[in-house]
Amino acid sequence: MSNLPFGFGVPDPDKGGDNDPARGGSGQSGSGGGNPADAFNQLGQMLSQLGQMLSQAGSSSGPVNYDLAKQIALQRLSNASSNMDEAAVRDAAHLAEMWLDPATILPAGATSTKLWSAKDWVDKTLPTWQRLCDPVARQVSNSWMSALPEEAKQQAGPLLSMLGQVGGMAYGSQLGNALAQLADEVLTSSDVGLPLGPDATGALLPANIEKFTDGLERPGSEVLVFLAAREAAHQRLFAHVPWLRQRLLATVEEFASGITVDTSALEQLASQIDPANPATFEQAMQSGILEPQTTEEQKAALSRLETLLALVEGWVDVVVADAVRERLPGADALRETLRRRRASGGPAEQTFATLVGLELRPRRLRAASSLWQLVGDQHGIETRDGIWAHPDLLPTAADLDDPLAFAERLSGELGSADFSADLDDPIAALERAERARRETEGESAAEAEEPNSDQPDDDSGSGRA
Structure with missing residues (x-):
């Protein structure tokens, strides 16, 4: 889980603020000292910002004010x-598409590849972020509301509605700042590992790619083609595995549905808030008192999401490497750079954790890459890519820990030839796998009984023959 509850974050150090000594703040709310004119100016700015937020309060009826989020994100981004x-x-x-054709059985998925600015990325991906954030924000808000006694709800009356709008603005503000940070660094529309953009549309962010290339010792054209290949591979997978997009987003929703809030923390929260000092409300929210509790169901959903994302990224990693290794001199170096970028808990993972409340573990990427590489080497790309035909055929988290066992199981239970023939009928493959499992269990049971009944005759068996 993230260190702070969804929708509440520490002030941006780059922006400074009333509590930023570097910008003339005192570090304490309402303290004396300093230039009175500066204090009045800061108060005026604060009231102006508050007025803007309140003016947006009625523009969104959901748990997150997305109009405010978009406005903040676009204002923070430069042209x-x-x-x-x-x-x-x-x-x-x-x-990139031509090089990918012999490396996978999945055909091209993007009908066009666009140039996006950071602002374009915010505008085009916001609908998907809305689907990701809504379940979490709604569940947190409902948990807080349901924790209030009925008498308190009746006495609060319209105040509850106002608090809901304030919460929506707080979430929207946090979302806007996070999206601005992410939009300034992502390289493609699929850089986060999720299908954020419109269907069948690939996108590259040239300004961000140029910044990324400045730190590398490779030609810009080489980096561009490598990133275009990664984007094209993602698009092939999302376009031709119809259940994948829905499964990724539904798993986030499943995680959100299990969110609960420790109701005993409400009393502690109330004791920390001084109605005469609004700063105490923000400090209390930043303390993590109302951070949602992680349930066993959520842990299971999180594990499934981590595994699925690792399988997506691992497949893309292997397919792109096969496609460009002999054509781009710096392909291996670029591959390792992007692996480390993901594994370092970079902006994509951190922002995702802030927005949705999930901590992803990209270390599983290497395990997934090893598994896909092994399956391809032993069974061919038809079997490797055919595993995506149905979610029940995919490797599990345990398989990532032991890819060799998964590859051997493909040979024993499914059979490479039969499996390739049944790619269009995954139910038949599942039924065959179940029959093989039952037969294996029956043989194991028979072997377990055989030594007890035949052991006395083993020593004389050769004499009878």
């Missing part, structure tokens, strides 16, 4: 320019 043109991106995408 960064790029020297990259559309022709270069189209050529890179076309080349």
Whole structure:
């Protein structure tokens, strides 16, 4: 879980604020000292910002004020320019698709590849973020409301509605700041590992790619083609595995449905709030008192989500490596750079944890890559990619720990030839696997009984023969 409850975060150190000594703040609310004119200016700015937030209060009826989130994100982002043109991106995408064709049985998934600015990324991905954030925010809000005694609800009356709007604005503000940070660093529409953008549309962010390339010792054209191949591979998977997008988003929703709040913390929260000092409310929320509790059901959902994301990223990692290794001199170095970028808990993982309340473990990426590589080497790309035909055929978290056993099980239970023939009928494959399992269990039971009945005759068996 994230260190802070969803929707509440520490002030941005880059922006400073009333409690930022570097910007003339005192570090304490309502303290004396300093230039009175500065204090009045800060008060005026605060009231102006509060007025803007309140003016947005009625524009969203959901648990998160997405209008405010979008407004904040776009205001924080600069109009960064790029020297990259559309022709270069189209050529890179076309080349990447040609190289991917022999590396996977999945055909091209993107009908077009766009150039997005950071602001375009916010605008195009916000609908998906809304689907990801709504269940978490709604469940947290409902947990807080249900924890209140009925008498308190009746006495509060309209105040509860106002608190709901304030909560929506707080969530929206946090979401806007987080999206701005992420939009300033993502390289493609699928950089987070989730299908955030519109269907069948690939996207590269040239300004961010140029910043990323500045820290590498590789030509910009090489980096562009490599990233275009990763984006194209993601699009192939999301386009031709119809259940995948829904399963990823539904798993987040399943996690959110199990959120509960420790109701005993409400009394402690009330004791820390001074109605005459609004700063105490923010401090109490930042203390983590109302951080949702993790249940066993949530842990199971989180494990499934981590495994599924690892399998997606691992498959893309292997397929792209096979497609470009002999064509791009720096392919292995770029592959390792992006692996480390994910494994370091970079902006994508941190922002996802802040927005949705989930901590992802990208260390599973290497295990998933090893599994897909092993399956491809032993059974071919048809069997490897055919595993995506049905979610029940996918490796589990235990399989990531022992990829060799999974590869051997494919040979023993499914059979490479039969499995490839039944890619269009995953139910038949599942039924065959179940029959093989029952037969294996029957043989094991028979072997367990055989020594007891035949042991006395073993020593003389050769004499009879």
